[in-house]
Amino acid sequence: MSERLIQKLNILADAAKYDVSCSSSGSDRKNTNKGLGNGHQSGICHTYTEDGRCVSLLKILLTNHCIFDCAYCVSRRSNDIERAAFTVDEVVELTMNFYRRNYIEGLFLSSGIFKSADFTMERLLRAVKKLRLEENYNGYIHLKTIPGASDELITEAGLYVDRMSINLEMPTEAGLKLLAPEKSHQDVIKPLGFVKNQIVQFKEEKKLIKSVPKFVPAGQSTQMVVGATPETDKDIMYTAASFYKSFSLKRVYYSGYIPISNDSRMPILGTQPPLLRENRLYQTDWLMRFYGFDVKELLNDNNPHLDTDIDPKLSWALRNMHLFPIDINTADYQLILRIPGIGIGSAQKIIQARKFGKLYVHQLKKIGIAYNRAKHFITCADTPFQLKDFQSHQIKGFILAESQSKYLKTPHEQLLLF
Amino acid sequence: MIYIFDGTLEGLLTAVFEWFERKPGVATLKSKGTHQPDAFMPSFEVQSDREKADRVWRGLAQKLDRAWMRRAYCAYLSELPQIHHDLFQFIIYIFQNPHGAAQNYGHPQVLSITQTARKVEREKHRMEAFIRFQKTADGIFYCGIDPDFNVIPLLVNHFKNRYADQQWIIYDLKRHYGLFYDLQTVEEIEMGTDISLLKKTSQNLLDEKENLYADLWKNYFKSTNIVARKNTKLHTQHVPKRYWKYLTEKL
Structure with a gap:
């Protein structure tokens, strides 16, 4: 019995691992009924795998049987792999016992589609309801919305879970059609829009009637596979930006494609996953969400790809040297945020600290800005007067010369012959 | 002038009180454990006094918001040798300046308290993440820890709210005290047994x-x-x- 359970867990955790979302933040569900668990506003990562990704949730598939045949997915029906399925009780037992030992922050439940969308969704819902209603479990639950499931099932699930997500998979419709002809972006857009409207509606009602239950309090997220099809960074980020805008998503995840088959439409087996590219995309995502950048400033027809050797914020600054240097002691918060080497925490400290007097270099260093990077873009109380006006490529040279990229060991770029 | 205190928070706050009463100019605060007598520097031994300490703490609470009070407390829990003096100077600085002085991140002690508090909060967060309970045969979930900083007092609320329906013990093996939750309240406990026994729970004590x-x-x-x-x-x-x-x- 326990042997088989271990085996199943191995198969179904292995199949679920390509879903990168593991966040457990955004829900402040309280442990009101003296049951087990509660939400933690900023989330807790209980451990990290050897690839450096956080493990916060017990991320499993209910089953890896699937009626679809998407080329980028390990669980596609034509793939010859071991199949397994958890019973609802097994999912509940694993979640409760892992949670009690503080191994996990909650459950991430997804599934291959078996029989029909509604049939699958109904089974997922049953596991979630059992946890919430019978086991008094108040920890985090992230549930996959199954495309094509009925509105009633989705609405009911939303009442018990903290976050729902549904994956775009490919950044463009053309890419998706190439690898998964049975699917389309419309399948994703419809439920995303439906859940978003429900969230808005429940919030409105809660303003009037306090007893209205929470509906997907931690919001929705989605994921795109990067590097399986030949989209540019611009395509990817424009799609992401439009989804953030139209569906008020909490997160868009970018998952570097890891070759899993010898399909001629995709990178061959053994190709390195595009980790650097993925990193740059996340940096761009952060700049859009927290630093007030518009995606068009970072990526446009002149720069359809992000630089690999420097981060997108620095590369934006080097393209816009006419805006610099910025005076730390007078500039707006929004402008200070745009200086390479200064993050949100430091920017806020600077704004507070300069009320008490002009800031000097030694103070800025202590506050924690990356001074060697920022010094090319700022002036403060004791900045030495400079006669020479450096060009952006020179500044880039200075910064690259003194920084050590963690990716240098595995160069990704091919040198140009001509 | 060197102020010597007993290392407790109460002592530290009393030292602030004494400093304001005497106004001896620049003073360094040292705990008894770290103090080395200095031939050229007069010293003053602070006697911890509950009432004086309370007065200082209440006064501080009027000058600082809750987040800053927590920061000051966290910094104290770090137990770092330099932090006693920094905290002492910080509190004096706060009392001598108008409201909002805590936002002056250009001030060395303000920055030191902020950064130390951050380290302590990080350690606390790591404990919330890395504690792994083992279920014992009598149904209590147990975990022994030895955190860099004394974060046990900061863990109470998180674990009490989260694990409301199970008994648990979190024990600091380095500082020899811990928390026990009996389904109603959290109590501070000290276990008399040999520490080596607590470090490795033997198999026959565990739930099957x-x-x-x-x-x-x-x-x-x-x-x-x-x-x-x-x-x-x-x-x-x-x-x-x-x-x-x-x-x-x-x-």
């Missing part, structure tokens, strides 16, 4: 299913790893090696 779940967890941890993305540096950055001894999946 404990090993199964530990095994399942280890297997889960292995299966969820993507080998093609191996990044040991990032891994150890997030889970520093000194915590591995807590982690079921790393044993």
Whole structure:
């Protein structure tokens, strides 16, 4: 019995691992009924795998049987792999016992589609309801919305879970059609829009009637596979930006494609996953969400790809040297945020600290800005007067010369012959 | 002038009181343990006084908001040798300046308190993440820890709210005290037994299913790893090696 359970867990955790979302933040569900668990506003990562990704949730598939045949997915029906399925009780037992030992922050439940969308969704819902209603479990639950499931099932699930997500998979419709002809972006857009409207509606009602239950309090997220099809960074980020805008998503995840088959439409087996590219995309995502950048400033027809050797914020600054240097002691918060080497925490400290007097270099260093990077873009109380006006490529040279990229060991770029 | 106190928070706050009463000019605060007599510097021994300490704490609460009070407390819990003096100077600075002085991040002590408090909060957060309970035969979930900073007082609320329906013990093996939750309240406990016994819970004391779940967890941890993305540096950055001894999946 326990042997088989271990085996199943191995198969179904292995199949679920390509879903990168593991966040457990955004829900402040309280442990009101003296049951087990509660939400933690900023989330807790209980451990990290050897690839450096956080493990916060017990991320499993209910089953890896699937009626679809998407080329980028390990669980596609034509793939010859071991199949397994958890019973609802097994999912509940694993979640409760892992949670009690503080191994996990909650459950991430997804599934291959078996029989029909509604049939699958109904089974997922049953596991979630059992946890919430019978086991008094108040920890985090992230549930996959199954495309094509009925509105009633989705609405009911939303009442018990903290976050729902549904994956775009490919950044463009053309890419998706190439690898998964049975699917389309419309399948994703419809439920995303439906859940978003429900969230808005429940919030409105809660303003009037306090007893209205929470509906997907931690919001929705989605994921795109990067590097399986030949989209540019611009395509990817424009799609992401439009989804953030139209569906008020909490997160868009970018998952570097890891070759899993010898399909001629995709990178061959053994190709390195595009980790650097993925990193740059996340940096761009952060700049859009927290630093007030518009995606068009970072990526446009002149720069359809992000630089690999420097981060997108620095590369934006080097393209816009006419805006610099910025005076730390007078500039707006929004402008200070745009200086390479200064993050949100430091920017806020600077704004507070300069009320008490002009800031000097030694103070800025202590506050924690990356001074060697920022010094090319700022002036403060004791900045030495400079006669020479450096060009952006020179500044880039200075910064690259003194920084050590963690990716240098595995160069990704091919040198140009001509 | 050197002020010497007994190392407690009460003593530290009393020292602030005494300083304002005497106004001896620049003073350095040292705890009894770290103080070395200095031939050229007069010293003054602070006698901890509950009432004086309370007055200082209440006064501080009027000058600082809750987040800053917590920061000051966290900084004290760090137990770092330099922090006593920094905290002493910080409190004096706060009393001598108008409201809002705590936002002056250009001030060395303000920055020091902020950064130390951050370290302590990080350690507290790591404990919330890395504690691994073992279920014992009598149904109590137990975990022994030895955090860098004295974070146990900061853990009470989190674990009490989260694990409301199970009895648990979190024990600081380095500082010899811990917390016990009996389904109603959390109490501070000290266990008389040999520390080496607490470090490694023996098999026959554990619940019969404990090993199964530990095994399942280890297997889960292995299966969820993507080998093609191996990044040991990032891994150890997030889970520093000194915590591995807590982690079921790393044993």
